[in-house]
Amino acid sequence: MPSLYRASKSLKSHRIPFNLFHINPNFRRLDSTAYLNPIFGWTQCAFFASQFREDPSIDLNQFPSDRIRNFSIIAHVDHGKSTLADRLLELTATIRKGHGQPQYLDKLQVERERGITVKAQTATMFHTHKYLGTDTKFLLNLIDTPGHVDFSYEVSRSLAACQGVLLVVDAAQGVQAQTVANFYLAFEANLTVIPVINKIDQPTADPDRVKEQLKSIFDLDPNEALLTSAKTGLGLEQVLPAVIERIPHPPGNSSSPLRMLLLDSYYDEYKGVICHVAVVDGTLRKGDKISSAATGQSYEVLDVGIMHPELTQTGVLLTGQVGYVVSGMRSTKEARVGDTLYQTKSIVEPLPGFKPVKHMVFSGLYPADGSDFEALSNAIERLTCNDASVSVTKESSSALGLGFRCGFLGLLHMDVFHQRLEQEHGAHVISTVPTVPYIFEYSDDSKVHVQNPAMLPSNPKNRVTACWEPTVIATIIFPSEYVGAIITLCSERRGEQLEYSFIDSQRALMKYRLPLREIVVDFYNELKSLTSGYASFDYEEAEYQASDLVKLDILLNAQPVDAMATIVHRSKAQRVGRELVDKLKKFIDRQMFEITIQAALGSKIIARETVSAMRKNVLAKCYGGDVTRKKKLLEKQKEGKKRMKRVGSVDIPQEAFHELLKGS
């Protein structure tokens, strides 16, 4: 491809801000259109674009289904999934040992900073194993998944491309709440489970106890458990053989028409939409025409390859293989996760796909620091291309102006989304107190689905006949001495106990039905601090329950601040109102008049504070020489005011909004 190579060279000299070209001469930019297309600028999330490459030594035709194993690594948070993935990638020489950072697949800045996996990542490896007596080269597809409950949706999606899992359990901590949750995801999907007891190098490791737990909770054969240390490398050699021997090959039919499952998609500034797919039946080749079962649209396959772990062109993907496809989709909206892609003109039965994402919490996002709506809108648009699990609709607030109502999988997801908006897209946001979706019913038989408490009338015309709130079934695993504390916590949170059992002699497992609202904010922190960090917690959504809910308004000098309205259980209104009012008092500066801060239910005031009026601020003399200086000072003061949000004539600093987020 000489012409393209030239293009890449000129590109390099023009605007490529990285130096991969110097490291590996095989790295080639193959998309000349990128250079010709000045519309897309560079952003941090373009890291994949830098990593497109060709590897002529890879011939996927060598790997029929029976030489393929697809597996996910699943576990509780921090039990070592990503570290184990590192070791396996090194073992197969997919990445070079000692090169790159630990948790190689955690590429996002948020992931690196927080040390957690947020997005499932796929990597294809090749491994030679003595199979049925002969050295056989296998294609192994590994998916590292997030452990945190908010991202369990990523886990379920990953499992759809797998026939087995490595269920990683920390040898010291033992089975934890997400271990249970993730095990059941795999179990229900009929996948082979290989238990991996990890971190056996730790002094407190107790693999035997973990084996007992595996037996008693999951009915897994303790003898099947692998003992490893992803840190020291101990026991790692058994992992891939177990994967190859125990996990079945993908079941698809290579002679059937092409069917592939769309697992994930993201936007690359150079290539456009990149889809991750699992080829279930048939073969996919570059140049094929494919169609989407969901939209009916058809595309030409412009590029196809595997994640090795960088995108590596192969020109083909065979039955059972997992890889990427570039097909000229313009936006990730066209790439519906869970969709079936098939050969245009062929007739296929669509794959089952995924349950739609369920948004647990909603919050308003507004431009901060006087940055404009357009900029925020662009940033959100671009980020949702890489995180389709967020729902976005426009809304407006009298206090904050134009913004968006966004739905998230949980609070951590919301946090991560904010952070990515700021880090990857340079947006500055104010977000409103998160709320869960409620349903209100009125005497005229009307029904309101509330994602934004401000939309709910404070003094409704029609009587409220019923309110419904979402609940979850929570699983809590903890050392049994904390039983009392946990029962108290859950009943304070309006929980209903469903199950109470012991997973071994020291650890208890409880299941509670809890209102979602009660767990979204600080439940987990509280739980951790009550149990010195020893409790783990997971939840799954459950049905709505009738509940006595009220809208709590915050008023500043008698004017409601729409962005601060919340919906609370009547029994909590007084306390929440008091807390909000106290917090605001700390963050609202004195102004030239007295400010009354009130919390109200309808027209009833339940908490009140005042911020006394400012008496004096800097009174410099002002003569000829001082004019410029004085003016600068006043302009600065003016700019400070501009950063504030205003309700009536009261200026509210942005910090106040941020502060309200912290637990309420």
Next chain:
Amino acid sequence: MMAFRSAFTPLLTSAFPTRTTSGTLSLSTFANSLTEHCTQTVRQNVSLLDLCKLPPASAYVHLPFCRKRCHYCDFPIIALGSSSDHHHDDPRISSYVETLCREIMATNSTPSSCPPLQTVFLGGGTPSLVPPRLVSSVLDALSSKFGVCGNAEISMEMDPGTFNAAAMKELMGLGVNRVSLGVQSFQDELLKCCGRAHGVDEIFEAVEIVKSCGVENWSLDLISSLPHQTPAMWEESLHLTIQAQPTHVSVYDLQVEQDTKFGFLYTPGEFPLPSENQSAELYKMASRMLSNAGYEHYEISSYGKTGYRCRHNTTYWKNKPFYAFGLGSASYIGGVRFSRPRRLREYTNYVQALENGVADHTQSEGIVEPKDLAMDVVMLSLRTADGLDLKSFREAFGDSILLSIFEAYRPYLESGLVICLDEQRRNVAADEVMSNEKLAYLRLSDPDGFLLSNELISVAFAVICP
């Protein structure tokens, strides 16, 4: 005003012998009454947009010498050291004054269109450390370059303990007719804490000298909100001030500036500085006591007996142009504010460049943005009791901006921090403001509005320049 002028005219005869002999004095007196008349018309006819483009009739002269730096001061000063009490021969002073005079002479001015100066302000520093013969050469330079009106206000800042009756007389002979006496406080412990070079005894001596020499128009300058200052101390200072019967009192609220000793030691609002509330109380006490003693609170930090407002400072607050000469001083000519270098060497180079014709900022066609000008006008006029002249503001900057300011001020009009006045300077009730046809002025109330001037002015800024 008339009485004051005629009383001082004879003194000028001796002050500017060269001019008398050439017969310009009578002319300039005539010109002056003309200008007085003109100023009236100026107020009515010259738009605020053009006011700053008129040739200046005021000059500020910076005489930066001090014995030592006060702990709150971040001015461009030159500390001479307190050991040498004989500054008369200090070559640092004479060479500075020479440079200063060169600056004055090198300043671009077109004599035909240039009116004689109506106010001169010798500020510092401690100008009273400059020997009278050197002050004389400065005034000579000014009068030969621009002319000085017969009834010009010539003010000089003087510190207790730096001058005697003879010097005072000599200065009066040169035309100095207003003294601004840097008293700051009537408590020795506070003076000491501020690093002032004088004590309370010297204050009484200085007042005595000023009065016995017959300086009729003089200001006593105080600072409030000093560290460790109690309300009782402040009350005492105000009492003694009133007893001294100056025609004018300046009350500065202490500003803790970053690169000063105070800035290093103290945090505003925290002990030993008074809290925001205490400091507001001190301000109110001054306003109450001085008003009761017959002083008009005509500007945030200025009080004057009837007819004794500082004419020079009024130039600033009316946003009229003015010259400035000397180290670190700032001029406002042709709509352009220009600050001279704050360091002696750079200042000397600047004067050299000015003489060589390569540093003429004053003629630089500074394009004056109406918004900037409007902010200046608002900022400066709202510091005064006269307030913002609505008619001229509207004429210069339009109706809509004024309406927006009123809108933004509505809560403060209602709470009384901002006041509207009619032609006769009668208060207009807040609820009548929007309908009243005869609104003429907008001002901040005394003392509550003045206390919040920064806040209120920045509200107007946000309207003018969103």
